[in-house]
Amino acid sequence: MAGTEPRIPMLPEDEARAIGKEVGVPSTMAGLNVFRIMSQHPTLAGVVAKQLAMLLYRGNKLDERLRELIIMRIGWRTGAMYEWTQHWPVSLRIGLTEEETLAVRDPANATCLGAAELAVIAATDDVLDNGAVGEASWQACAEHLASNEERLELVAAICNWNTFSIMLKSLNIPLEDGVAAWPPDGVPSPAAD
Template structure:
């Protein structure tokens, strides 16, 4: 596995994860094998991820996974798309809905809340902020102020991860097939 920053071995990553309170199961992931070279940073990033994914999340899981997949697709982050394709499957998103984020504006599979969140992702990636009209749609369809805050933080978090994954050239784990389900790569995406 070639990366711009040498990853720790799985054994080294497990030891570092244990020292900084990160679940051992995460240490085998390539992204953690790189992040754990800086344990304090890895711990902080892991805390935010754990909050957004498992322990403190307020945003609907479907909306979160759709926004992550849109970021992965739009930014061409193979690792992000591939890992969250499998995560989205585990939490029950229909594959057709996940595929729809590729061209969400013309999809008939997505509801108003889905569209509002995906528009927020596109606004953020294109303009650096969510426009007033898209924000109004998010208020109407996403929910509480806590959910809206989490949506904004989630967009920023997974955009940061996309930049990390692509800039450091984090490889997929051995045996993981890229760009599921069909191998289609977005324009400018990681091959």
């Protein structure tokens, strides 16, 4: 995808921010390239932003480390450069180490991840491979996610970021200016275009 033009033109940042303010896109999101494109459909941008905001920081119940591992695994498995690149610093900021985050590339051989982390990665892989969380993965996740809210959010997070991955790739969303792809080492996912 690198070097490919977006399929829908980006609005100027100030215009996207103004639209975002009208439809409830948080200011932290409104200037991002993805929302500069999504703001071409303000209602959609508002709905997507509301869901992202809830799953990221407004009323969420799922442990943020588990959420970021889900996002990074989806970004890696689907080859979604924008998703991986945008969430790399988020993963580090919320307390994942570089080693833990990179472990999503090959979780079967990861020695730094615990049972809860491996369970949500397995659930994510189930959805990517089969369209649903399998029974074994569900039971493994249930051992670590005590509430129904956490379990619901687990599935919602996997579905949300898988959908977002598809959208990012389908629309050819470019990285923000000056941002290097596939941090920290520039190694792209085998699934990347």
